[in-house]
Amino acid sequence: MCLEVFGDRWSLLIVRDLMVRGYRTFKEFQTSGEGIATNILADRLQKLEAAGIINPEPEETDGRKINYRLTQKGIDLAPVLLDLLIWGARHEPADASCSLILKMDKNRDQILSEVERRWRERDSTPLIPSFDAGMARQLGRTQRHK
Amino acid sequence: MCLEVFGDRWSLLIVRDLMVRGYRTFKEFQTSGEGIATNILADRLQKLEAAGIINPEPEETDGRKINYRLTQKGIDLAPVLLDLLIWGARHEPADASCSLILKMDKNRDQILSEVERRWRERDSTPLIPSFDAGMARQLGRTQRHK
DNA sequence: CCGGATCCGTTTCGATACTG
DNA sequence: CAGTATCGAAACGGATCCGG
8 A cells, every 4th residue: 555655744755855855864854844853754764664665775884874765666656746746836826936847747758767867876966956846845844833 | 735635644535536436425435435534524525625626516406415526626636646556556566457557557648638538527437447446456545443 | 314513532643852 | 863752732533413
Protein backbone atom coordinates (compact mmCIF):
# COMPACT_ATOMS: atom_id res chain seq x y z
CA MET A 1 0.00 0.00 0.00
CA CYS A 2 1.14 3.50 -0.63
CA LEU A 3 -0.64 5.14 2.26
CA GLU A 4 2.64 5.39 4.07
CA VAL A 5 3.62 8.02 1.56
CA PHE A 6 0.34 9.66 0.74
CA GLY A 7 -2.01 9.95 3.62
CA ASP A 8 0.76 11.56 5.55
CA ARG A 9 1.71 15.19 5.75
CA TRP A 10 5.45 14.79 5.94
CA SER A 11 6.53 11.88 3.81
CA LEU A 12 5.77 13.61 0.56
CA LEU A 13 7.70 16.66 1.67
CA ILE A 14 10.71 14.51 2.42
CA VAL A 15 10.52 12.85 -0.96
CA ARG A 16 10.22 16.23 -2.59
CA ASP A 17 13.26 17.57 -0.78
CA LEU A 18 15.28 14.54 -1.81
CA MET A 19 14.15 14.77 -5.39
CA VAL A 20 13.98 18.46 -6.15
CA ARG A 21 16.26 20.10 -3.68
CA GLY A 22 19.43 18.20 -2.98
CA TYR A 23 18.69 17.20 0.60
CA ARG A 24 20.56 14.24 2.03
CA THR A 25 20.92 14.41 5.83
CA PHE A 26 18.71 14.46 8.90
CA LYS A 27 19.87 17.95 9.67
CA GLU A 28 18.92 19.32 6.29
CA PHE A 29 15.37 18.08 6.60
CA GLN A 30 15.16 19.34 10.15
CA THR A 31 16.13 22.88 9.21
CA SER A 32 14.15 22.74 6.00
CA GLY A 33 11.93 25.56 7.22
CA GLU A 34 8.86 23.38 7.38
CA GLY A 35 9.48 22.81 11.06
CA ILE A 36 9.19 19.06 11.34
CA ALA A 37 9.77 17.69 14.83
CA THR A 38 12.79 15.46 15.18
CA ASN A 39 10.90 12.43 16.43
CA ILE A 40 8.45 12.65 13.57
CA LEU A 41 11.28 13.07 11.10
CA ALA A 42 13.03 10.02 12.48
CA ASP A 43 9.82 8.05 12.28
CA ARG A 44 9.06 9.07 8.72
CA LEU A 45 12.58 8.30 7.52
CA GLN A 46 12.21 4.84 9.01
CA LYS A 47 8.85 4.26 7.41
CA LEU A 48 10.03 5.48 4.03
CA GLU A 49 12.94 3.11 4.33
CA ALA A 50 10.64 0.26 5.29
CA ALA A 51 8.54 1.06 2.24
CA GLY A 52 11.64 0.82 0.05
CA ILE A 53 11.46 4.42 -1.04
CA ILE A 54 14.64 5.72 0.51
CA ASN A 55 17.91 4.18 1.52
CA PRO A 56 20.31 5.35 4.21
CA GLU A 57 23.97 5.03 3.31
CA PRO A 58 26.76 6.03 5.71
CA GLU A 59 29.12 8.46 4.10
CA GLU A 60 32.45 6.95 3.15
CA THR A 61 34.63 9.74 4.42
CA ASP A 62 32.79 10.12 7.71
CA GLY A 63 30.98 7.08 9.09
CA ARG A 64 28.88 9.17 11.45
CA LYS A 65 27.12 10.99 8.68
CA ILE A 66 24.26 9.27 6.99
CA ASN A 67 23.16 10.16 3.50
CA TYR A 68 19.60 9.38 2.64
CA ARG A 69 18.97 8.68 -0.98
CA LEU A 70 15.92 7.85 -3.05
CA THR A 71 15.75 4.31 -4.35
CA GLN A 72 14.58 3.58 -7.88
CA LYS A 73 11.10 3.15 -6.44
CA GLY A 74 11.46 6.55 -4.83
CA ILE A 75 12.61 8.38 -7.93
CA ASP A 76 9.75 6.76 -9.80
CA LEU A 77 7.44 8.98 -7.79
CA ALA A 78 8.57 11.88 -9.93
CA PRO A 79 5.63 11.67 -12.34
CA VAL A 80 3.18 11.81 -9.46
CA LEU A 81 4.84 14.86 -7.96
CA LEU A 82 5.07 16.57 -11.31
CA ASP A 83 1.38 16.04 -12.00
CA LEU A 84 0.53 17.24 -8.54
CA LEU A 85 2.53 20.35 -9.21
CA ILE A 86 0.79 20.95 -12.51
CA TRP A 87 -2.56 20.44 -10.84
CA GLY A 88 -1.72 23.01 -8.22
CA ALA A 89 -0.45 25.52 -10.75
CA ARG A 90 -3.59 25.16 -12.80
CA HIS A 91 -5.94 25.83 -9.92
CA GLU A 92 -4.03 28.14 -7.67
CA PRO A 93 -4.53 31.89 -7.96
CA ALA A 94 -2.21 33.01 -10.75
CA ASP A 95 1.37 33.57 -9.79
CA ALA A 96 4.60 34.20 -11.58
CA SER A 97 5.79 30.61 -11.61
CA CYS A 98 2.45 29.18 -12.73
CA SER A 99 2.87 29.85 -16.41
CA LEU A 100 6.31 28.29 -16.26
CA ILE A 101 4.94 25.20 -14.61
CA LEU A 102 2.12 24.89 -17.07
CA LYS A 103 4.72 24.87 -19.79
CA MET A 104 6.27 21.91 -18.04
CA ASP A 105 3.13 20.01 -18.86
CA LYS A 106 4.25 20.11 -22.50
CA ASN A 107 7.76 18.78 -21.89
CA ARG A 108 6.61 16.35 -19.27
CA ASP A 109 8.66 13.43 -20.56
CA GLN A 110 11.74 15.53 -21.02
CA ILE A 111 11.59 16.87 -17.49
CA LEU A 112 11.04 13.43 -16.04
CA SER A 113 14.07 12.00 -17.79
CA GLU A 114 16.12 14.94 -16.57
CA VAL A 115 15.02 14.25 -13.01
CA GLU A 116 16.00 10.63 -13.40
CA ARG A 117 19.36 11.49 -14.92
CA ARG A 118 20.18 13.79 -12.03
CA TRP A 119 19.30 11.05 -9.60
CA ARG A 120 21.32 8.41 -11.42
CA GLU A 121 24.41 10.57 -11.66
CA ARG A 122 24.02 11.93 -8.12
CA ASP A 123 23.83 15.38 -9.53
CA SER A 124 22.67 17.57 -6.68
CA THR A 125 22.71 20.94 -8.37
CA PRO A 126 19.41 22.74 -8.00
CA LEU A 127 16.70 21.60 -10.34
CA ILE A 128 14.58 23.92 -12.45
CA PRO A 129 13.87 26.74 -9.97
CA SER A 130 10.22 27.02 -10.86
CA PHE A 131 9.86 23.31 -10.15
CA ASP A 132 11.20 23.86 -6.69
CA ALA A 133 9.22 27.03 -6.13
CA GLY A 134 6.04 25.38 -7.33
CA MET A 135 6.59 22.37 -5.17
CA ALA A 136 7.27 24.52 -2.16
CA ARG A 137 4.11 26.50 -2.71
CA GLN A 138 2.07 23.47 -3.52
CA LEU A 139 3.23 21.21 -0.75
CA GLY A 140 4.31 23.83 1.73
CA ARG A 141 3.18 23.49 5.29
CA THR A 142 -0.12 25.12 6.00
CA GLN A 143 1.24 27.04 8.95
CA ARG A 144 -1.22 25.53 11.34
CA HIS A 145 -0.35 27.00 14.69
CA LYS A 146 0.72 30.41 15.77
CA MET B 1 -2.19 24.41 -0.62
CA CYS B 2 -3.13 20.90 -1.52
CA LEU B 3 -2.49 19.35 1.84
CA GLU B 4 -6.21 19.13 2.43
CA VAL B 5 -6.28 16.37 -0.11
CA PHE B 6 -2.94 14.74 0.26
CA GLY B 7 -1.69 14.52 3.77
CA ASP B 8 -4.94 12.89 4.72
CA ARG B 9 -5.88 9.27 4.72
CA TRP B 10 -9.47 9.62 3.57
CA SER B 11 -9.76 12.46 1.12
CA LEU B 12 -7.92 10.68 -1.64
CA LEU B 13 -10.11 7.62 -1.20
CA ILE B 14 -13.22 9.73 -1.55
CA VAL B 15 -11.88 11.35 -4.69
CA ARG B 16 -11.03 7.96 -6.08
CA ASP B 17 -14.50 6.60 -5.39
CA LEU B 18 -16.07 9.59 -7.09
CA MET B 19 -13.79 9.32 -10.08
CA VAL B 20 -13.36 5.64 -10.69
CA ARG B 21 -16.33 4.00 -9.10
CA GLY B 22 -19.56 5.86 -9.55
CA TYR B 23 -20.09 6.92 -5.96
CA ARG B 24 -22.35 9.87 -5.30
CA THR B 25 -23.98 9.73 -1.87
CA PHE B 26 -22.98 9.79 1.76
CA LYS B 27 -24.29 6.28 2.19
CA GLU B 28 -22.21 4.86 -0.62
CA PHE B 29 -19.00 6.14 0.88
CA GLN B 30 -20.03 4.97 4.30
CA THR B 31 -20.59 1.40 3.17
CA SER B 32 -17.63 1.49 0.83
CA GLY B 33 -15.94 -1.22 2.83
CA GLU B 34 -13.13 1.03 3.96
CA GLY B 35 -14.96 1.62 7.22
CA ILE B 36 -14.88 5.38 7.51
CA ALA B 37 -16.71 6.79 10.52
CA THR B 38 -19.67 9.00 9.74
CA ASN B 39 -18.29 12.01 11.53
CA ILE B 40 -15.00 11.78 9.71
CA LEU B 41 -16.77 11.29 6.40
CA ALA B 42 -18.92 14.35 7.00
CA ASP B 43 -15.85 16.33 7.92
CA ARG B 44 -13.89 15.30 4.84
CA LEU B 45 -16.78 15.99 2.49
CA GLN B 46 -16.97 19.47 3.95
CA LYS B 47 -13.26 20.05 3.59
CA LEU B 48 -13.18 18.80 0.04
CA GLU B 49 -16.04 21.12 -0.74
CA ALA B 50 -14.23 24.02 0.91
CA ALA B 51 -11.21 23.20 -1.21
CA GLY B 52 -13.37 23.38 -4.33
CA ILE B 53 -12.81 19.76 -5.25
CA ILE B 54 -16.32 18.44 -4.85
CA ASN B 55 -19.75 19.96 -5.03
CA PRO B 56 -22.93 18.79 -3.28
CA GLU B 57 -26.08 19.05 -5.37
CA PRO B 58 -29.50 18.02 -4.05
CA GLU B 59 -31.16 15.50 -6.30
CA GLU B 60 -34.01 16.93 -8.35
CA THR B 61 -36.47 14.08 -7.83
CA ASP B 62 -35.83 13.78 -4.12
CA GLY B 63 -34.63 16.87 -2.30
CA ARG B 64 -33.46 14.85 0.68
CA LYS B 65 -30.77 13.06 -1.24
CA ILE B 66 -27.55 14.83 -1.96
CA ASN B 67 -25.32 13.93 -4.85
CA TYR B 68 -21.68 14.75 -4.47
CA ARG B 69 -19.84 15.43 -7.65
CA LEU B 70 -16.28 16.28 -8.58
CA THR B 71 -15.71 19.80 -9.80
CA GLN B 72 -13.43 20.53 -12.73
CA LYS B 73 -10.64 20.98 -10.23
CA GLY B 74 -11.50 17.60 -8.77
CA ILE B 75 -11.54 15.72 -12.06
CA ASP B 76 -8.23 17.36 -12.89
CA LEU B 77 -6.71 15.18 -10.20
CA ALA B 78 -7.06 12.24 -12.58
CA PRO B 79 -3.48 12.45 -13.88
CA VAL B 80 -2.12 12.35 -10.35
CA LEU B 81 -4.18 9.30 -9.45
CA LEU B 82 -3.30 7.57 -12.67
CA ASP B 83 0.41 8.09 -12.11
CA LEU B 84 0.06 6.93 -8.56
CA LEU B 85 -1.61 3.80 -9.82
CA ILE B 86 1.11 3.18 -12.37
CA TRP B 87 3.74 3.71 -9.70
CA GLY B 88 2.07 1.15 -7.48
CA ALA B 89 1.69 -1.37 -10.25
CA ARG B 90 5.32 -1.03 -11.16
CA HIS B 91 6.60 -1.68 -7.65
CA GLU B 92 4.02 -3.95 -6.12
CA PRO B 93 4.60 -7.70 -6.18
CA ALA B 94 3.38 -8.87 -9.56
CA ASP B 95 -0.33 -9.40 -9.83
CA ALA B 96 -2.79 -10.07 -12.63
CA SER B 97 -3.88 -6.46 -13.06
CA CYS B 98 -0.35 -5.05 -13.05
CA SER B 99 0.46 -5.75 -16.65
CA LEU B 100 -2.83 -4.20 -17.66
CA ILE B 101 -2.09 -1.10 -15.68
CA LEU B 102 1.39 -0.79 -17.08
CA LYS B 103 -0.14 -0.81 -20.51
CA MET B 104 -2.19 2.17 -19.39
CA ASP B 105 1.04 4.06 -19.15
CA LYS B 106 1.21 3.94 -22.93
CA ASN B 107 -2.30 5.26 -23.52
CA ARG B 108 -2.09 7.70 -20.70
CA ASP B 109 -3.60 10.60 -22.62
CA GLN B 110 -6.35 8.47 -24.04
CA ILE B 111 -7.37 7.17 -20.64
CA LEU B 112 -7.35 10.62 -19.14
CA SER B 113 -9.63 12.00 -21.79
CA GLU B 114 -11.95 9.04 -21.30
CA VAL B 115 -12.11 9.77 -17.56
CA GLU B 116 -12.91 13.38 -18.31
CA ARG B 117 -15.58 12.48 -20.84
CA ARG B 118 -17.29 10.20 -18.35
CA TRP B 119 -17.29 12.97 -15.82
CA ARG B 120 -18.60 15.57 -18.27
CA GLU B 121 -21.42 13.37 -19.48
CA ARG B 122 -22.22 12.08 -16.00
CA ASP B 123 -21.57 8.59 -17.22
CA SER B 124 -21.40 6.43 -14.10
CA THR B 125 -20.87 3.06 -15.68
CA PRO B 126 -17.88 1.28 -14.20
CA LEU B 127 -14.53 2.42 -15.53
CA ILE B 128 -11.89 0.06 -16.79
CA PRO B 129 -12.03 -2.71 -14.16
CA SER B 130 -8.28 -2.99 -13.76
CA PHE B 131 -8.18 0.74 -13.07
CA ASP B 132 -10.60 0.23 -10.22
CA ALA B 133 -8.88 -2.89 -8.98
CA GLY B 134 -5.50 -1.23 -9.09
CA MET B 135 -6.77 1.81 -7.30
CA ALA B 136 -8.37 -0.30 -4.63
CA ARG B 137 -5.20 -2.25 -4.07
CA GLN B 138 -3.04 0.79 -4.21
CA LEU B 139 -5.06 3.08 -2.02
CA GLY B 140 -6.91 0.50 0.04
CA ARG B 141 -7.06 0.93 3.74
CA THR B 142 -4.26 -0.70 5.61
CA GLN B 143 -6.56 -2.63 7.92
CA ARG B 144 -5.21 -1.08 11.01
CA HIS B 145 -7.24 -2.53 13.85
CA LYS B 146 -8.67 -5.92 14.63
C1' DC C 1 -34.28 5.54 6.03
C1' DC C 2 -30.60 9.44 4.83
C1' DG C 3 -27.21 12.85 6.03
C1' DG C 4 -25.24 14.32 9.36
C1' DA C 5 -24.09 16.28 14.68
C1' DT C 6 -22.56 15.25 19.34
C1' DC C 7 -20.19 12.88 22.99
C1' DC C 8 -16.36 10.35 24.58
C1' DG C 9 -12.54 6.90 24.98
C1' DT C 10 -8.33 5.78 22.30
C1' DT C 11 -4.64 6.52 19.12
C1' DT C 12 -1.50 9.39 16.87
C1' DC C 13 0.94 13.72 16.41
C1' DG C 14 3.99 17.35 17.55
C1' DA C 15 7.02 20.67 20.45
C1' DT C 16 10.48 20.67 23.60
C1' DA C 17 14.07 18.74 26.24
C1' DC C 18 17.38 15.55 26.47
C1' DT C 19 21.08 11.77 25.10
C1' DG C 20 24.91 8.71 22.82
C1' DC D 1 24.66 15.03 14.35
C1' DA D 2 21.10 11.76 14.65
C1' DG D 3 18.15 10.54 16.96
C1' DT D 4 14.94 9.15 22.09
C1' DA D 5 11.74 10.49 25.99
C1' DT D 6 8.05 12.86 27.60
C1' DC D 7 3.72 14.80 27.68
C1' DG D 8 -0.05 17.85 26.16
C1' DA D 9 -2.90 18.57 21.86
C1' DA D 10 -5.23 17.06 18.05
C1' DA D 11 -7.27 13.55 15.18
C1' DC D 12 -9.68 9.32 14.93
C1' DG D 13 -13.30 5.76 15.68
C1' DG D 14 -17.61 3.96 17.73
C1' DA D 15 -21.93 4.74 19.37
C1' DT D 16 -25.82 7.29 19.67
C1' DC D 17 -29.01 10.87 18.70
C1' DC D 18 -31.53 14.09 15.60
C1' DG D 19 -34.05 16.67 11.81
C1' DG D 20 -36.25 16.00 7.36
